[in-house]
Amino acid sequence: MAETERSARERSFGRRLAHLGAAWRRQIDHDLRDFGLTEATWRPILYLGLLPPPVRQSDLARALEIEAPSLARLLDVLERRGLIVRTRDKEDRRAKLVRLSPGGQRIEHQVRQAADSVSARLLRDVTPNELQACYAVFDRIESALGAPRDADGAPIAETVAAGTVAALPCG
Structure with a gap:
């Protein structure tokens, strides 16, 4: 290839x-419109379903890569809708813990199904070898960025998005 x-x-x-990440998220938005969810509201619900509960609000903000005040406003909306429950952290009274309510757990299931459906649709013509090569490139880029890794060496973002939505660009 020429320079x-x-x-x-x-x-x-x-x-x-x-x-591509933005277009992928718009596809999920489209699939979730009947549930009254937007990217701003479905992403916290999805992450709360993936992370072990309860989640510190500050940790959730970091995982979502958004500022804490922005997340606080989103969580206010989700709490008013009965989808999450926030409590004070007994170990750190300044911190708040967040978990899905039973209604939020039902919605999280719908969000995960929508994300899985979009992943299947968009990756239908991608071979396992192509997907593996893509992940290898992502790993090298994350390494070059100095992305934090978990105890097994996997990038934290991948650990958070593990399972059926690993290919989801939650950015």
Whole structure:
């Protein structure tokens, strides 16, 4: 590959990756519109279903890569809708713990099904080898970024999104 073609591809890689992530999330939004959920509300519900409960509000903000005040407003909405429960952390009175309510657990199941459906639809023509190669590239990029890793060496973002929505660009 010519040097100018390589540099052009490198310049467009991040932009294309971000575009794909946004388009992927819009597909999930579309599938969840009947539930009255938007990306802002379904992502916290999804992450609360993936993380062991209860989750510190600050940890959830970090996992979602959003600012704590923005998350607090989203959680206010979810709490008013009866989808989450927040309590004070007994170990740190300044911190709040968040968990899904029974109604939130039912919605989380719907969110996970929508994410799984979108993943299946969008990855239908991608071979297992192609997907494995893509993950290898993601791993190298995350390593270059100095992404934190769990005890098994997997990137934390992958650990959070483990299971049926591992391919979901939750960014």
